[in-house]
Amino acid sequence: GESVGLHLPTLSVQEGDNSIINCAYSNSASDYFIWYKQESGKGPQFIIDIRSNMDKRQGQRVTVLLNKTVKHLSLQIAATQPGDSAVYFCAEKKEGGKLIFGQGTELSVKP
Amino acid sequence: EAGVVQSPRYKIIEKKQPVAFWCNPISGHNTLYWYLQNLGQGPELLIRYENEEAVDDSQLPKDRFSAERLKGVDSTLKIQPAELGDSAVYLCASSPRTGGTDTQYFGPGTRLTVL
Secondary structure (H helix, E strand, O other): OOOEEEOOOEEEEEOOOOEEEEEEEOOOOOOEEEEEEEOOOOOOEEEEEEEOOOOEEEOOOEEEEEEOOOOEEEEEEOOOOHHHOEEEEEEEEOHHHOEEEOOOEEEEEEO | OOOOEEEOOEEEEOOOOOEEEEEEOOOOOOEEEEEEEOOOOOOEEEEEEEOOEEEEOOOOOOOOEEEEOOOOOOEEEEEOOOOHHHOEEEEEEEEOOOOOOOOOEEOOOEEEEEO
């Protein structure tokens, strides 16, 4: 079946460094992806999205890259801060708004 | 603007007991979602409402789970009877328009523990 998954369950970075969180998907017809941030005790929070007609999209300190050839997307966080510590999920948005989430990567930022 | 409100935040019950969760979406949001999130996993959709109509309940275990959104605003999700495997976080989300194209805004969730 279709799946969206992350490569690493945990990632530890030094404050100020850049973070890269990866995600793979299986359905080549997938066309809309979203990255969510979930802090402890809170619901997922929208970070950035990208459609399949784009390779790259930038937000404030975040960049999402989409490689449709290898069915891979990544979230890059520049100058990682302690407040970025959270679990990050990639999700595919399907018809009707249904979100298919991956398992999540826990990002820890060391001061 | 207030976000999605859920209550209770935490609930501990014994197996075979009933339990209900309540969600108040962001004002004016027409679409409401209930998700289930197991520990260490991403959320999984249970049911989606457009106004008061359940338009996707294919993932809802209907033998024990039920949901309603009578006036197209607040929603309740019920489990009766609860089983040990139902222990999880139940998330509610809402989005402004119908059709699923808008960003979904999540509430903090209700953490259910079934003993």
